[in-house]
Amino acid sequence: MVERVGLGFAKKAASLSTKKGRDETGLFLVEGDKIVRDMPEDWPVAYYLASVSYADATDLSFFEKRATVHVMEDELFKRASDTLTPQGIAAVCEAKRPSAKDAFSPGCLALMCEGLSDPGNIGTLIRTADAAGCACVVLTEGSADVYNPKIVRATAGSIFRLKVVTGANGLEMARQMKREGVRLAAASPRGKSYPYSLDFKSAICVLVGNEARGLSKELEELADFKVKLPMSGTLESLNAAMAGGILLYEAVRQRLT
Amino acid sequence: MVERVGLGFAKKAASLSTKKGRDETGLFLVEGDKIVRDMPEDWPVAYYLASVSYADATDLSFFEKRATVHVMEDELFKRASDTLTPQGIAAVCEAKRPSAKDAFSPGCLALMCEGLSDPGNIGTLIRTADAAGCACVVLTEGSADVYNPKIVRATAGSIFRLKVVTGANGLEMARQMKREGVRLAAASPRGKSYPYSLDFKSAICVLVGNEARGLSKELEELADFKVKLPMSGTLESLNAAMAGGILLYEAVRQRLT
Numbered sequence: 001m002v003e004r005v006g007l008g009f010a011k012k013a014a015s016l017s018t019k020k021g022r023d024e025t026g027l028f029l030v031e032g033d034k035i036v037r038d039m040p041e042d043w044p045v046a047y048y049l050a051s052v053s054y055a056d057a058t059d060l061s062f063f064e065k066r067a068t069v070h071v072m073e074d075e076l077f078k079r080a081s082d083t084l085t086p087q088g089i090a091a092v093c094e095a096k097r098p099s100a101k102d103a104f105s106p107g108c109l110a111l112m113c114e115g116l117s118d119p120g121n122i123g124t125l126i127r128t129a130d131a132a133g134c135a136c137v138v139l140t141e142g143s144a145d146v147y148n149p150k151i152v153r154a155t156a157g158s159i160f161r162l163k164v165v166t167g168a169n170g171l172e173m174a175r176q177m178k179r180e181g182v183r184l185a186a187a188s189p190r191g192k193s194y195p196y197s198l199d200f201k202s203a204i205c206v207l208v209g210n211e212a213r214g215l216s217k218e219l220e221e222l223a224d225f226k227v228k229l230p231m232s233g234t235l236e237s238l239n240a241a242m243a244g245g246i247l248l249y250e251a252v253r254q255r256l257t
Numbered sequence: 258m259v260e261r262v263g264l265g266f267a268k269k270a271a272s273l274s275t276k277k278g279r280d281e282t283g284l285f286l287v288e289g290d291k292i293v294r295d296m297p298e299d300w301p302v303a304y305y306l307a308s309v310s311y312a313d314a315t316d317l318s319f320f321e322k323r324a325t326v327h328v329m330e331d332e333l334f335k336r337a338s339d340t341l342t343p344q345g346i347a348a349v350c351e352a353k354r355p356s357a358k359d360a361f362s363p364g365c366l367a368l369m370c371e372g373l374s375d376p377g378n379i380g381t382l383i384r385t386a387d388a389a390g391c392a393c394v395v396l397t398e399g400s401a402d403v404y405n406p407k408i409v410r411a412t413a414g415s416i417f418r419l420k421v422v423t424g425a426n427g428l429e430m431a432r433q434m435k436r437e438g439v440r441l442a443a444a445s446p447r448g449k450s451y452p453y454s455l456d457f458k459s460a461i462c463v464l465v466g467n468e469a470r471g472l473s474k475e476l477e478e479l480a481d482f483k484v485k486l487p488m489s490g491t492l493e494s495l496n497a498a499m500a501g502g503i504l505l506y507e508a509v510r511q512r513l514t
Contacts, residue, residue, distance in 0.1 A: 120377055124496045133489035154496075161490060196510050230509050232390035233418060239381045239411075242502045245495075249503045250510075252487050253453050 002060055005070040013049055013080035013092065019145045022095060028147035031081060031090040035153070037062065040160050044094040051077035054088025063089075082149035095147050100138065100165045100173060104180050108135035109251050110205040111244060112177075112184075114170045114215055115142035121211065121241035122146070123154020128241075130158035132248040137162060140170035142210075174222045177205050184223040186215055187243045189236060191228030198225060200251035208244040259317055262327040270306055270337035270349065276402045279352060285404035288338060288347040292414050294319065300417055301351040308334035311345025320346075339406035352404050357395065357422045357430060361437045365392035366508050367462040368501060369434075369441075371427045371472055372399035378468065378498035379403070380411020385502040387415035389509050394419060397427035399467075431479045434462055441480040443472055444500045446493060448485030455482060457508035465501040 015021030016029040027046055030036055039045070048069040050060065055071045063069050078086055104110060111129045116122050122144055129137045139146055146152075146164050165173075174184055182203040185195075207223060209215030214237075220226060229238060229246060237243070272278030273286040284303055287293055296302070305326045307317065312328045320326050335343055361367060368386045373379050379401055386394045396403055403409075403423050409416055422430075431441055439460040442452075464480060466472030471494075477483060486495060486503060494500070 124499055127492075128495060128499050130490070131486070131488045131492045131495050156496075158492065161492075194513070196514060229388070229506065230513060231388045233387070235384075235388045235415065235418075238388050238502075239384060239413075242381055242385050242499065245499045246503055246506045249486065249506075253507075256451070256487060257453055 001064060001068045002055070003068055003070055005072050007076060009049065009070050010072055010076040010080040013090065016092065017082045017149050019148075022145065022147050026095055027092050028095045028152065029082065029090055029092055029149055030152055031083060031149065032087050032153065033089050035157050036089055036091045038157050039091065039093070043160055046092045046094065049077065049080055049090045049092065051086070051088035058089075097167075098163050098165055100136075100168065100176060103136040103163055103165060104177060104182050104203065105135060106181065106203060108182065108203050109133060109248065110135050110138070110177070110182065111208065111248060112138040112140065112170065112173065112205055113143055113208050113244070114140045114219055115210040115213070116208060116240060117144055118211055119144050119148050119150035120154050121239070123151040124241045125208070125244050126151070126155045126162060126164060127158040128245040128248055130155075130162045132252050134162065134248065136165055138165045138168050138173055140173070141167050170216070170219050171222065174207075174219055178222070185247065186220045186223035186226045187228075187247055188215060188220060188226040189228055191226035193225060193227055194230055195227050195247055195250040198227060200254045204251060206244055206247045206251070208240050211240045258321060258325045259312070260325055260327055262329050264333060266306065266327050267329055267333040267337040270347065273349065274339045274406050276405075279402070279404050283352055284349050285352045285409065286339065286347055286349055286406055287409055288340060288406065289344050289410065290346050292410070293346055293348045295414050296348065296350070297417050303349045303351065306334065306337055306347045306349065308343070308345035315346075354424075355420050355422055357393075357425060357433065360393040360420055360422060361434060361439050361460065362392055363438065363460060365439065365460050366390060366505065367392050367395070367434070367439065368465065368505060369395040369397065369427065369430065369462055370400055370465050370501070371397045371476055372467040372470070373465060373497060374401055375468055376401050376405050376407035377411050378496070380408040381498045382465070382501050383408070383412045383419060383421060384415040385498075385505055387412075387419045389505040391419065391505065393422055395422045395425050395430055397430070398424050427473070427476050428479065431464075431476055435479070442504065443477045443480035443483045444504055445472060445477055445483040446485055448483035450482060450484055451487055452484050452504055452507040455484060457511045461508060463501055463504045463508075465497050468497050
């Protein structure tokens with residue numbers, strides 16, 4: 001079904017760009033033609049939003065089969081959107097908050113981000129973790145919310161495929177993983193070893209800390225090993241997402257060869 | 258020397274966040290306490306800008322030794338700044354535009370970005386290339402400008418250490434590299450090989466394309482090999498900067514072991 005709507009819907013959608021708005025409704029906004037079309041069929045869509053221009057230029061039957069398409073003036077869509085140049089299509093979806101139960105399995109690869117704050121970094125890491133075949137990504141309570149629209153976009157759809165545990169207590173989660181036989185590899189410039197000499201083939205979780213502060217001392221001490229990447233010259237560190245991604249792919253390399 | 262200045266200086270600084278403003282003056286803006294203090298001593302600083310709050314709270318002698326510190330009202334500094342929450346200190350520096358001459362050496366590692374557009378991606382890649390010990394980074398003419406303030410920040414200071422060749426013609430540069438014995442490794446989802454079975458020890462340049470379009474067909478055809486990363490499930494690609502960084506670190510790994 002296609003329905004014309006007004007300001008009220010635009011305001012509701014705009015409120016989903018805040019954590020408060022998402023928590024109150026249990027919904028989040030996914031923007032852009034490709035990511036919206038590529039969503040898995042079993043992810044609950046409350047409704048779609050489309051701009052008049054998009055609706056005029058597009059066969060909407062793909063969307064109508066799944067949920068009502070609410071069409072609004074381009075100006076209103078811009079207000080609903082989190083982007084500067086909106087594509088004119090968005091899905092309002094149910095936010096899933098999976099628990100850590102059954103997240104880890106023998107031999108699994110996982111990623112935990114402690115207090116990571118940059119949405120681009122988090123989104124890119126989720127996408128990379130998905131590509132690397134991670135069983136799950138854990139975001140501790142101090143991290144940005146996974147349904148932040150910038151994160152959703154940066155995951156390029158991986159948010160729909162990968163189990164992302166949010167709001168976790170980092171230390172509790174680390175202890176749980178250790179009990180389940182998952183070793184913890186802390187990415188740290190204070191690390192003693194390069195990843196190339198460590199075993200990333202058995203169950204392992206890569207720990208990545210905040211962009212400025214790194215990992216907390218407590219979590220770093222719980223880790224089975226601290227790992228650093230070789231660094232030329234006077235450089236102190238890599239971007240947090242980059243360091244995490246390189247470590248995940250070192251695990252991919254070891255598991256292939 | 259410390260001098261109080263007004264709106265004129267704020268406007269001049271703000272104009273440096275545009276390519277036009279930088280091209281007309283040959284200057285660019287570097288913001289933030291850490292990056293400004295850590296600049297190499299031989300990089301030409303035209304002058305510093307500080308907010309009144311920053312100047313009141315800080316011993317400015319470190320800056321005064323090197324160039325005049327222009328102090329302006331906090332509100333004006335905000336106008337000069339490219340960030341939402343400015344730290345109150347910036348350096349206006351001379352932009353260097355090194356040529357590709359002597360950029361490559363036997364056994365060197367290099368990176369070329371063709372038409373990469375996201376400032377965060379470019380900055381992160383320059384930082385990663387610096388960490389990986391690259392001899393230089395080449396940005397082709399379609400890429401965002403290296404002195405874009407968002408790129409400068411994302412490099413975390415690597416922009417001052419690494420040779421970054423800008424505005425290059427990608428195909429000409431690729432041919433020059435091949436003549437100088439540098440092999441070209443195109444990052445491409447159409448690649449046939451994983452990097453782990455390829456030789457990254459001899460002189461090599463990693464080619465990374467645009468976020469949406471990837472590498473141009475012409476450049477991909479000039480490459481000595483197309484390389485892809487293992488990818489789980491239905492995922493098509495990694496973030497461009499992440500893919501480039503993982504390939505650069507595969508070269509680091511091979512060169513260490």
